Amino acid sequence: MATQKDVAKLSGLSQATVSLVLNDITDGLVSLKTIKKVNKAVLDLGYRPNRLARALRTSKTMTVACVIPDITNPYYPSLVRGVQVACENAGYDVIIVNTDAKRDRELHFFDLALQGRVDGLLGFFFHLDVSDFGILVEKGIPVVRLGSDLGNKFSAKIDNIHTDNISAARDLTDHMITKGHTKVSMIAGLGGPQLERVNGYKSAITNNKLVESIQLTDEFTEKGGFDATKSLFKLGASPSAIIAANDLMAIGCMRALRNLGLSIPEDVAVAGFDDIPASSLVTPSLTTVNLFQQDLGGVAARLLIERLTGEQNGPPKRQEHPYEIVQRNSA
Amino acid sequence: MATQKDVAKLSGLSQATVSLVLNDITDGLVSLKTIKKVNKAVLDLGYRPNRLARALRTSKTMTVACVIPDITNPYYPSLVRGVQVACENAGYDVIIVNTDAKRDRELHFFDLALQGRVDGLLGFFFHLDVSDFGILVEKGIPVVRLGSDLGNKFSAKIDNIHTDNISAARDLTDHMITKGHTKVSMIAGLGGPQLERVNGYKSAITNNKLVESIQLTDEFTEKGGFDATKSLFKLGASPSAIIAANDLMAIGCMRALRNLGLSIPEDVAVAGFDDIPASSLVTPSLTTVNLFQQDLGGVAARLLIERLTGEQNGPPKRQEHPYEIVQRNSA
DNA sequence: CTGTTAGCGCCTTCAT
DNA sequence: ATGAAGGCGCTAACAG
Secondary structure, three states, X not given: OOOHHHHHHHHOOOHHHXXXXXXXXXXXXXXXXXXHHHHHXXXXXXXXXXXXXXXXXXXXXXXEEEEEOOOOOOOHHHHHHHHHHHHHHOOOEEEEEEOOOOHHHHHHOHXXXXXXXXXXXXXXXXXXXXXXXXXXXXXXXXXXXXXXXXXXXXXXXXXXXXEOHHHHHHHHHHHHHHOOOOOEEEEEOOOOOHHHHHHHHHHHHHHOOOOOOEEEOOOOOHHHHHHHHHXXXXXXXXXXXXXXXXXXXXXXXXXXXXXXXXXXXXXXXXXXXXXXXXXXXXOOOOEEEEOOHHHHHHHHHHHHHXXXXXXXOOOOOEEEEOOEEEOOOOO | OOOHHHHHHHHOOOHHHHHHHHOOOOOOOOOHHHHHHHHHHHHHHOOOOOHHHHHHHHOOOOEEEEEEOOOOOOOHHHHHHHHHHHHHHOOOEEEEEEOOOOHHHHHHOHHHHHOOOOOEEEEEOOOOOHHHHHHHHHOOOOEEEEOOOOHHHOOOOOEEEEEOHHHHHHHHHHHHHHOXXXXXXXXXXXXXXXXXXXXXXXXXXXXXXOOOOEEEOOOOOHHHHHHHHHHHHHOOOOOOEEEEOOHHHHHHHHHHXXXXXXXXXXXXXXXXXXXXXXXXXXXXXXXXXXXXXXHHHHHHHHHHHHHHHOOOOOOOOEEEEOOEEEOOOOO
């Protein structure tokens, strides 16, 4: 690999001058002839700046880490894409890491920043609290946390962008009620934003003086949705509408309903959350809540980059991200 | 951030000794007391090695790039996950970049390696040929190319792992024929492995002395599958089985069939390729070909890492990856 | 057993 | 307008 030294030798200049030209610090200081000489040598040698050396010198890696539970969970790819587009536009690379929503792994990837591997972090940290983030905050490493707003319980000095899952669930439940449903059940798993969604559901049910009917399960997957729906009916519920805490569960719920000989949405209406790609592909297509994941990724990445560049240096932000009910054929 | 110098000062040793201890080059050379002193100082200071400095010195970044067209294409997330798991186990980080299958972007990410940002590359390069890869080969940067085996046309000295799409398509077509179908049509887009799949289909049709019926479309998406199917029938074909060049198209095909009042698989059987997550979720569930993406990612990553570590230094490999027909309810 | 020395490639004052 | 010199944090000979 050609280095600045090689370029300097070939162009008969010093390495320092080459550096100046390459970094465009030529404010009428470097002669045009010199600049041309350098550029020619750069081309001839196929010189590429070594980013590691530059990073070591400037202590800026121009790389950020995007921390997610699992890229194979259909919620995440578009979010990741949003992050990557925003970062690329700003000249940053992205390292993506999967935590499987495990605390030790969430913490483990702090090392990326502590070892000077990346300039900042953004992503989902379900199990970390103020003291955990303290390590990074102390060292001045910016973090943008996604997911629920933990409110006052969570006073870490980092940015947080969240979706108002409570309102979203309330709206979705109201949507069912508006359509005339009076027996609305909910199925949910545990973890992530699912509890907030249950709370939003409860709130809508209470406001409308209806009766709660909630079936929990441990896994928030297609199978979880199938099982929870079966349990629901086995335990005597006979809802005319079911809200699932995410789309995978909703799709499992639909399979269970067909299995029970019920038609959708005529006998039972179904809705979910996340608007994953499969939601528009199943039959009937699934009514759900779009959380604008790609946009969320973009917003988060831009905020992180603003922190990195110093464009943004105010107090930690608590930002909310919009959602939208997508009405399709299942409800 | 604490450095080795700080650790040395605190423990009253030289920085070089600290480095030895930290790199575990202590083969009975360093006294136990010294080791303990260093370890204590490391803990007290919360010292973390700076990986950039190490990388600059050793010219090993312990990072690889995974180059894919688009992470939001459901074929890729599990492949990426396979890559990440394998790399993590070997102590490597992964940078994922999206090319959108555009030539200039495929080429653009060579810079990651040329700038010393990553040690090697692995991924899909649909538009690059021998001379393009030459840049990397010259510098001794390992690349593992995924996707079709270009055979003799492609003589770049890099590893290649491919799926035998021709055989897979032939097998899938035979599967339909074995089930008694004599009018089997195919719908396909352009690009990626789709043409090979068309060729496999043709081969099976010819072997069985049946008549070809192929409908091409420009986009290999759900919509593309819908449109192609509509065209197929509009142009007078009346297949009893349709093979789509990927699952998204197959799902679009199923929508079109329902739209035409045909039931699946009774009136028309449908099958696709890729076994994307949605395939098991649609109704009827889709018969398809599992390409073992996650495993493919793992194999590719391990091969790349073997090249990196020098464990593997033979001639470029041409490796084939298995596939398997997954029979579900659509055919 | 431990310390000295010499860079990896780059940026950045400070001289000239 | 250009060059010399120092150092970012680390590893790796080579001495002692």
